[in-house]
Structure formats: C-alpha cells, structure tokens
Amino acid sequence: MHSEVVASRSADQRDSSRESRNGGSPQLDAVSLAIIQQLQEDGRRPYAAIGKAVGLSEAAVRQRVQKLLDQGVMQIVAVTDPLTVGFRRQAMVGINVEGDVESIADALTDMSEVEYVVMTAGSFDILAEIVCEDDDHLLDVINKRIRALPGVRSTESFVYLKLKKQTYMWGTR
Amino acid sequence: MHSEVVASRSADQRDSSRESRNGGSPQLDAVSLAIIQQLQEDGRRPYAAIGKAVGLSEAAVRQRVQKLLDQGVMQIVAVTDPLTVGFRRQAMVGINVEGDVESIADALTDMSEVEYVVMTAGSFDILAEIVCEDDDHLLDVINKRIRALPGVRSTESFVYLKLKKQTYMWGTR
DNA sequence: ACCGGACCTTGCGGATTTCGCAGATGTGGT
DNA sequence: ACCACATCTGCGAAATCCGCAAGGTCCGGT
Structure with missing residues (x-):
C-alpha cells in the first residue's frame, strides 16, 4: 500500500467527532484540513497526489473536495496581482x-x-x-x-x- | 471547427498591441485577461473548455496559463471561508x-x-x-x-x- | 526584401487524471 | 440485531494533460 500517514488513518477519521468542536457550520476534520492545505499550494494538484499526501484514495479525495466546494467551505480560483x-x-x-x-x-x-x-x-x-x-x-x-x-x-x-x-x-x- | 468566437480571432490578436497600453510590468492582452476570468470562475476548468470560451486552441491556452503562473501574474489556489x-x-x-x-x-x-x-x-x-x-x-x-x-x-x-x-x-x- | 522571433494551429500518441459505479466497512439509531 | 447512512476503496472507461513536431502568420530589425 502507499505511504506514510496510512497507519493512523482510521483513528484519524474517528477523531472527526472531536475536531467538530469548532463552532463553524459544516465541521472540518484533520483530513479535510490537509486536503485544503494541498490545494492552497496548488489549486490544480491532481487528486491522486493529494490522496498520497493525506493518506486517502483518489476517489475519497475527489468526494471530499467536491463536498467542500458544494458546501462553500472553499473555492478554487485564480487570484491575480x-x-x-x-x-x-x-x-x-x-x-x-x-x-x-x-x-x-x-x-x-x-x-x-x-x-x-x-x-x-x-x-x-x-x-x-x-x-x-x-x-x-x-x-x-x-x-x-x-x-x-x-x-x-x-x-x-x-x-x-x-x-x-x-x-x-x-x-x- | 469549433464555434462562436472563431471568426474574429485573428483580428482580436492583433488588438493585443493596443491592450498592452496598461503600464503593468508584463503586459496582458485581452485574451490572457479572458483566460484569467475563466480560471477565476473555476480554477480547475480544463484547458480545452477555456480555449473554446476565449477562442484559442487547447495547446495555446496551456502555454499561456503556464506563462502567467511562471511570471507570477496569477496563481491558482484554494481560498476558504x-x-x-x-x-x-x-x-x-x-x-x-x-x-x-x-x-x-x-x-x-x-x-x-x-x-x-x-x-x-x-x-x-x-x-x-x-x-x-x-x-x-x-x-x-x-x-x-x-x-x-x-x-x-x-x-x-x-x-x-x-x-x-x-x-x-x-x-x- | 529578407530573416528571426513570438505566437498560434493542427495533429498526434502516451501518460495521467477524472469520473461513475459497485462493493466493502464502520457508525449510530431503534 | 438490523437497517440506514456516510465514507472509503477498487476498478474500468472516458477525458484530460503534456510534450513534441511541422507549418503558418505577423512584426520588428537590419
């Protein structure tokens, strides 16, 4: 299987109940945070690469990103000087x-x-x-x-x- | 051949000499502006779709986007609430x-x-x-x-x- | 008039990515 | 225990990306 963060994944997911202690509307867990971080570095980074970095399958990343976009938590855009x-x-x-x-x-x-x-x-x-x-x-x-x-x-x-x-x-x- | 904007394309490009009358460092023509606009709506929009919208081939859009990124004129990133x-x-x-x-x-x-x-x-x-x-x-x-x-x-x-x-x-x- | 440079186009494969779906797996409620 | 729901994984199929090559056009310089 793929790499670093994998071992602790299932535990991390369960943590999402804890992370949801932020007051924000649609609670974000650590994995989504990590995904956002990846996309803040490069908005066009492929899902597979993100998956490898955060310890998720390509499909899972895709679903998460889509939901984050739908929920309006983030948007991927070009910003200019x-x-x-x-x-x-x-x-x-x-x-x-x-x-x-x-x-x-x-x-x-x-x-x-x-x-x-x-x-x-x-x-x-x-x-x-x-x-x-x-x-x-x-x-x-x-x-x-x-x-x-x-x-x-x-x-x-x-x-x-x-x-x-x-x-x-x-x-x- | 593809669609709408095509007929007037060669004329549009020649206009780029005029548009470059902005004082900004690496002058931007109307086509690059249009590309940026597309990516401001969706930073992950495929090059082919952008090309269709601005009247350029997929390859040309790809080259332009790459240059805009290299020059630091724009960046494609996730922004969050x-x-x-x-x-x-x-x-x-x-x-x-x-x-x-x-x-x-x-x-x-x-x-x-x-x-x-x-x-x-x-x-x-x-x-x-x-x-x-x-x-x-x-x-x-x-x-x-x-x-x-x-x-x-x-x-x-x-x-x-x-x-x-x-x-x-x-x-x- | 000629040449070089900048840029675009078309076309093409191959590698990569996206996308949809079916099949786990885990969790919470009743 | 069982079901509904959410989420992740694992595939193929389709679309996209990416590099490259062979022209074409326009422009500015010499």
Whole structure:
C-alpha cells in the first residue's frame, strides 16, 4: 500500500467527532484540513497526489473536495496581482454611518470597484477596500459614489502605497 | 471547427498591441485577461473548455496559463471561508510608526496570524489584517506582539462584526 | 526584401487524471 | 440485531494533460 500517514488513518477519521468542536457550520476534520492545505499550494494538484499526501484514495479525495466546494467551505480560483492586471490605485476606506449600517454595506457590495466590505466595531462602522485603475477613478468612486450614499456620515481614505503581504493560507497553521 | 468566437480571432490578436497600453510590468492582452476570468470562475476548468470560451486552441491556452503562473501574474489556489475553518475573530489594525515604517511592516509580515499588510497614506502608516481563533488569541497578537515591536507608536483595532463581500475578481470588469 | 522571433494551429500518441459505479466497512439509531 | 447512512476503496472507461513536431502568420530589425 502507499505511504506514510496510512497507519493512523482510521483513528484519524474517528477523531472527526472531536475536531467538530469548532463552532463553524459544516465541521472540518484533520483530513479535510490537509486536503485544503494541498490545494492552497496548488489549486490544480491532481487528486491522486493529494490522496498520497493525506493518506486517502483518489476517489475519497475527489468526494471530499467536491463536498467542500458544494458546501462553500472553499473555492478554487485564480487570484491575480492587481498591479499587473492594470489596477494601479487601491485604498481602504473607513466609513461612518447614521441609520442602517447594513443597507449601506449592501450598497457598497454592489459596486464592482469595491473588493472587500466588512462591518466593524471601533471608530469606523464599515471598512471597504477599493481597487481602481487610476487616481481619477479612485476619486470618483470615493467622492461621487460612496459619499453620495444616503446615510454616509463621513469617510476616511487610506491610499495604498505598498502591499507587503497577501496570503490565502487560512487553515494552514 | 469549433464555434462562436472563431471568426474574429485573428483580428482580436492583433488588438493585443493596443491592450498592452496598461503600464503593468508584463503586459496582458485581452485574451490572457479572458483566460484569467475563466480560471477565476473555476480554477480547475480544463484547458480545452477555456480555449473554446476565449477562442484559442487547447495547446495555446496551456502555454499561456503556464506563462502567467511562471511570471507570477496569477496563481491558482484554494481560498476558504475563515469562519468555517475555525478562525472566529478577525480584525483590521491601523498602526502608527516612528522611524522606519518598512521594517515594522516586514516584522508584521512574518507573523502567521497576519494575513494582509499594506503601507498607506493617511492617518495610519500601516494597515494589517489579523485572523485569529478566538478573543484571547487576538488580544495576544495585538497587545503582546504588535504593540511590543520597537517603533510602534500606537494602534487602533477594528474587530470584524460581519464580512459582507470578498471577491477575487480583479480584471473581470 | 529578407530573416528571426513570438505566437498560434493542427495533429498526434502516451501518460495521467477524472469520473461513475459497485462493493466493502464502520457508525449510530431503534 | 438490523437497517440506514456516510465514507472509503477498487476498478474500468472516458477525458484530460503534456510534450513534441511541422507549418503558418505577423512584426520588428537590419
């Protein structure tokens, strides 16, 4: 039979009851974690190779991956460096709102230039990341479109000077 | 022969000289953009299917994708929802620095809990996103590790209440 | 006008991967 | 004990990947 992790597999599986002690919706066991880890290194890695690495058959890996995708636990996608794709201006915008915060957040979500929207506790109600082609574009989005939303009390912008880190390695620790 | 886009293909390719008017380092033409778009929808989509969609042969798509990966223009990876993977506390931290900003940014980059680091213009010198398992963990990272860095003058935290949008759709517009 | 380079196409096998299904195996509920 | 359910394994069959070779076209340089 194949390799390293195999011996302890059946035990590991039973562990899934324990792992499910995370509060997340569809509980993840150690094996699924390992699979995700593999796919975080290379989203196109073949199922057989993953199976060998985590101690599962090719078919089993396939089923797990499919379920993880169906459940929305993960997705396999191409991610790009905004700079090389022609977006030269980015900014984080802190927003303060009067009235319904969530409806403002929804409005931001509908803007294609807005890459990231999160409601927060602290001196901002919402943080939104904006990706634009140039300064004009950025100015337009912030001043004409965001500030124009009814209920937006104030905004503060943090223009990106240099992106130092950007990982997609959740669950890898 | 195959299908829709074929007729206008040779013309499209010649357009690539125009598209290269973006300032990005390794200029991207419209076809590569379209390929990226396909892989943003499904990172495992077969080359033949992509070729049909963008009007290229399977072999050509294969070569392009390989080059895009080699050049670091894009990567194909699994991305997960932090919540379901067991990280229940996230925050954005604004940091003010005295002295060398970049060395502080580098120090943050080395922390595994720090998912995102960017140097900014505005009332913060650095923004860092932190992903933690629970409140204790978050508190530890912010108070014990970040504030402990020599040169960090002050920090302000924005704990995430609700993530509303998170896309990886750059270049898709 | 000519050549070289970059890129695409078509075509082709062979190795690899994907995919569906049937047959274990283990677990929990009644 | 027995059944329902979930999961894993083990296959072939089909599809995909991958390298390679032989052109073709367009462009820029000399």
